[in-house]
Amino acid sequence: MPHTGKPSGACQICKQRHVKCDETRPACLKCIRIQRSCPGYTEGLDLVLRDQNQIAKAGAERRHKAHAKKKNQTHLNGSSSDSSSGFSTRSHSPTSSFDDELVIYSSIAESRDSYAHAFFVSAYVLGPRDTRTDHGFLELLPYLFDKLPFDPVLSSSLAVLCHCYFGAWHPPIRNAENFEVRQTYSKALSGLRHALKDPRHCVTDELLMSVCLLNFFEYTTSALTSRPQGNQHVDGATALVKQRGSKRMTSDLSKRLLIAVRHDMIGKALAHSMPVDDAPEIWDDPSEDMPYNPATSLDFIGRDTANLLARAAEHGLPSNADFSDHEIHTGIFLEAKALDARYAQWAEQVPTEWLPFSVPRESIPPEIIDAGVNGDYCHIYSHTSVCSAWNTWRVQHIRILSLMADYEEIEGKYNGVLHIQRLADDIHASVPFMLGNKVKASWMHTMDFVYPSIPGHSVPASHYQSAAAYGGHTLWVPMRTILDFGRYMRGDQILFTMEQFQRIGRLYGVRNSNEET
Numbered sequence: 001m002p003h004t005g006k007p008s009g010a011c012q013i014c015k016q017r018h019v020k021c022d023e024t025r026p027a028c029l030k031c032i033r034i035q036r037s038c039p040g041y042t043e044g045l046d047l048v049l050r051d052q053n054q055i056a057k058a059g060a061e062r063r064h065k066a067h068a069k070k071k072n073q074t075h076l077n078g079s080s081s082d083s084s085s086g087f088s089t090r091s092h093s094p095t096s097s098f099d100d101e102l103v104i105y106s107s108i109a110e111s112r113d114s115y116a117h118a119f120f121v122s123a124y125v126l127g128p129r130d131t132r133t134d135h136g137f138l139e140l141l142p143y144l145f146d147k148l149p150f151d152p153v154l155s156s157s158l159a160v161l162c163h164c165y166f167g168a169w170h171p172p173i174r175n176a177e178n179f180e181v182r183q184t185y186s187k188a189l190s191g192l193r194h195a196l197k198d199p200r201h202c203v204t205d206e207l208l209m210s211v212c213l214l215n216f217f218e219y220t221t222s223a224l225t226s227r228p229q230g231n232q233h234v235d236g237a238t239a240l241v242k243q244r245g246s247k248r249m250t251s252d253l254s255k256r257l258l259i260a261v262r263h264d265m266i267g268k269a270l271a272h273s274m275p276v277d278d279a280p281e282i283w284d285d286p287s288e289d290m291p292y293n294p295a296t297s298l299d300f301i302g303r304d305t306a307n308l309l310a311r312a313a314e315h316g317l318p319s320n321a322d323f324s325d326h327e328i329h330t331g332i333f334l335e336a337k338a339l340d341a342r343y344a345q346w347a348e349q350v351p352t353e354w355l356p357f358s359v360p361r362e363s364i365p366p367e368i369i370d371a372g373v374n375g376d377y378c379h380i381y382s383h384t385s386v387c388s389a390w391n392t393w394r395v396q397h398i399r400i401l402s403l404m405a406d407y408e409e410i411e412g413k414y415n416g417v418l419h420i421q422r423l424a425d426d427i428h429a430s431v432p433f434m435l436g437n438k439v440k441a442s443w444m445h446t447m448d449f450v451y452p453s454i455p456g457h458s459v460p461a462s463h464y465q466s467a468a469a470y471g472g473h474t475l476w477v478p479m480r481t482i483l484d485f486g487r488y489m490r491g492d493q494i495l496f497t498m499e500q501f502q503r504i505g506r507l508y509g510v511r512n513s514n515e516e517t
Contacts, residue, residue, distance in 0.1 A: 012039045012228055016274055035316050036273065039228050112180065113159070116166035120158075123444060123469045124165065128462040132293040132351065133385035137212060137260040140253060144209060153191040157210040159184040160217050168224060169444050174509040176224045188214060203244045208257050211237045215264055223476050224510050229271070234264045238277055245281045255290055258282075263299050269306035270396070273313045276303045294350050295389045301342050302396050308335050309399060317406055329407070336404045343397045353382050356390065356429075357454050365450050367437040372503060374496040375425055378432040378452050384466040387430050388474040394423045395481045402485045420488045427478045428493070431500055434471035438507055444468045472504040479504070 010021030011028050013036055021028050027038035125141050144154065163184055168176040192210065195201045215233035222229035241249070241261050249258050262282065269276045312332050356379035361369070364378055381387040398420055405416040436451040444465070451459045451467065482489055482497045489497075504510060 012231075012272060016272060034313075036313055039272065112166075113163075116162040116180070117159070119166045119169070120162040123465065124161075127469060128383070128466055129385045130383040132354075133295040133383075133389050134256075134291075134293065135260050135263040135295060135299075137216070137256075137263075140209065140256055143253060144206065151204075151206040151210075153188065153195050153210045154206045154213075156184060156188040156191050157213040157217075160188050161213055161220070164217055164220055168220075168509055171441075171443060174441065176221055176509070185214075185217070202240060203248070205251075205253050205257055208237060208240050208244075208261070211240060212257065212260055212264070220473075223473060224508065226510060231268055231272075234261075234268050237261045238265055238282065242279055242281045246284050246286045248286070250286045252291070255286060258286070259291070259296055259299075262303075263296070266299050266302045266306060269310070270302060270399070273306075273309050275307045275310040278307075294346075294354070295392075298346060298389065298393055298396070301339065301346060302392075304342075305339055305396050305400055308332065308339065309403065312403055333404065333407045336400050336407075339400045340397070340404065343393065343400065346393060354386050354390075356381055356387075356426075358429075359452050359454070363455055364432065364452050365437070367450050368432050368452055371432075371435065371437040371439050372496070372500055373432055374428040374492065377429055379426065379429040380433055380452060380454050381430070384434065384463070384470050384474070387433055388470065391427055391430060391474065391478045394427050395478050398423050398481055398485060402488060405488060417488050420485065421490055421493065424482050424489055424493050427475075427482065428496055428500075430478075431475065434467055434475055435500075435503070435507070436467065439503060441507055441509060472508045475500070475504060 009023050011023070011031065013031050014021035014028060019030065022030060027040075031038035121141070125138050129139070131139075141158065160181060163178065163180040164176045167178040167181060168174065188210070192207075192214075195207055195210075201207055211233050215237060218230050218233055238261060241258060246258055249255060265276055265282070268274075315328055315332070317329075358377045359380055361373065361376045361378075364373060368378075379387075381390070401416045401420045401423070405420065408416060432452045436449045438449050442449075445468070447464055449464070451463060453459045479497050479501055482493060483501075486494050
């Protein structure tokens with residue numbers, strides 16, 4: 001949701017707990033006292049963009065005056081080519097400003113806006129995917145624009161993502177926070193503020209989708225700049241769903257948006273070791289025919305995982321000399337074992353075509369091995385979205401197994417460590433499928449890269465686009481998870497993960513990726 005008030009310099013944990021942060025660096029003392037990993041302090045876009053509305057307005061006024069001056073000079077010189085052509089110079093782009101006095105005139109930037117929209121929609125909205133991995137998000141955009149009336153807030157929110165991804169990929173820019181991004185983001189926030197004042201607009205699918213798009217933008221920029229993600233938009237989407245109530249979200253479109261919001265809430269909770277908001281307005285299904293699939297069923301396990309991890313963090317680990325909370329810790333350990341069984345059951349029940357195909361090292365092209373292969377095999381999947389679903393499963397499973405290992409370590413047992421390492425090996429085995437032999441930045445649609453394939457089969461043409469679009473982005477969280485739980489990993493796993501972090505940073509223009517690693 002939009003920023004309001006004075007920017008806070010507190011760490012994310014203190015903000016969530018609503019306590020005053022001492023802002024000690026690199027980690028605040030309150031986080032240290034409660035034995036939680038301090039996530040650091042928000043900087044950059046999260047604070048800077050609070051004043052971008054005024055900056056965008058001033059810039060638009062300057063361009064307006066410059067255009068008027070140029071037009072007057074043209075008339076003084078006796079030229080009337082613009083007026084006789086029959087074409088207006090006023091832009092009718094759906095991303096135009098919400099204020100009537102801010103007029104954006106046609107220029108090179110207008111062509112850039114068209115290119116950005118075409119690029120993002122073709123690569124990320126209409127690109128190939130396995131629909132059984134859908135979380136009810138980007139794939140809904142064509143329906144929204146085709147079936148519903150024009151909505152300026154939704155259009156501006158989409159424009160933010162379009163310019164963000166186009167800027168991140170376009171070689172002359174390679175910057176996801178370029179001027180167009182800042183300008184369109186300020187427009188989107190301005191429109192969002194206006195819309196939130198209208199109770200009728202607050203219960204529309206268009207506004208909910210707009211907030212989901214802005215949350216996706218936050219996720220993207222945090223990944224591409226190596227800084228913590230803000231939570232204002234996912235919190236805003238949660239508030240909008242609560243206001244509507246799940247029972248009022250009965251259309252197919254509303255149901256899918258509800259699933260998308262749930263997914264974002266779970267991701268936020270897992271990232272910050274906090275419980276998931278369990279309000280019935282969010283979790284009561286509006287009907288029995290919800291469009292669930294294997295990926296959305298994993299969300300329910302993830303919700304319970306986040307809640308258990310938050311409870312375990314609240315009570316801390318038991319010690320051999322402290323039996324005061326023995327019953328609580330026993331309950332946590334037993335719940336972790338039950339979740340371990342649920343994760344195993346999910347893996348057994350996925351569609352057969354989702355199962356990864358293992359390619360031995362001797363069958364992997366040497367250029368891919370040179371780029372990065374750890375171990376004796378790599379995995380081939382039916383689609384990049386399926387690979388991403390499996391890595392989400394591995395990340396969540398590692399978190400539960402690590403919690404169990406923490407308890408077992410106190411008792412002198414280490415049964416779960418080998419399982420954790422096998423999951424990390426499988427995450428590494430997905431790297432060749434997602435990145436191929438890429439080692440430096442290139443344009444998305446370049447086809448001269450090599451990807452592993454099943455012996456006797458060629459790589460599908462659609463994989464070149466989907467792997468380029470999603471590959472590195474979907475590997476970021478799994479790689480970070482391996483480092484976060486490095487105490488249970490082998491040395492070669494830590495080294496390979498750090499190398500691939502730097503590789504992804506080069507491929508996707510991630511700033512400060514080396515410092516993050």
